[in-house]
Amino acid sequence: MNKKIEVAFVNLLEENQNILHKICRLYTFDEETHKDMFQEMVIQLWKSYPTFKGNSKFSTWAYRVALNTAISLFRTKKRNVETVDWDVAVNYISYPEYDNREDEQLNRIYATVRQLNDIEKALVYLYLEDKSYVEIAETLGISEGNARVRMNRVKTKIKNRLNGGR
Template structure:
């Protein structure tokens, strides 16, 4: 029997799981790594959920935890990452597959974005999610002006990567 806390968490995670999938896509190169990172982010979200006070939207909080988890694991990629199996967690989250046509259209952009550093990737991700600079700055812990300046530099860098 799920507790109310588990029920709220699962409902919010299912509603926002595409955020996690997109972050996984930005920081992994294959399906198995994607699944592993999705699982690890889910576990970290669950561990942190009791501390979520609701000061920000769930999705903003989720971005921050998911990006921090992805960046931390990405930086430690030379070591083997230990993850827990879904079966050890008391809930299941349905996995919504990506649309193949859309995925093919995004492949070129993902390849270019993967050449960026960790913070640049996170900023691009939030920008592509139509987050305003205030939300981006809050999620990444930088000033709004800094987020704007960084985004302009990233746009120039991506243009160079895509059009050598």
């Protein structure tokens, strides 16, 4: 690929890098792994760039590649569910428009989402990105009905965990 395409790709990625960061934050638990995953996403996006037609939004195309990379990347580092999640969530998300109590509640929800399994995280991520169930189902390769059912179960799971259950 020539230099011009490379420059265009880098520009697009720089503008849309939040998509990748948000996925990395969900799937990784320390800075080093975050950067590794981000880099792998960049490589995979670049590899798949010739398939990007330009008639869809770059972000729509990118989150699919990024999610596939996050789910299939071999990660050696173990998560430390009790402490690291919470600290990272607190450090990296801030909601200035909320009072402290609400801020803390949102951080707890986020920390709980990060403890879900890989597929549930993908489901939640797409939901948070305000994708329709048709799109969620299509991205995950499952039926729309099953995507809805699973999403409801995940919501219940999050609620239970926040209330101290499993």
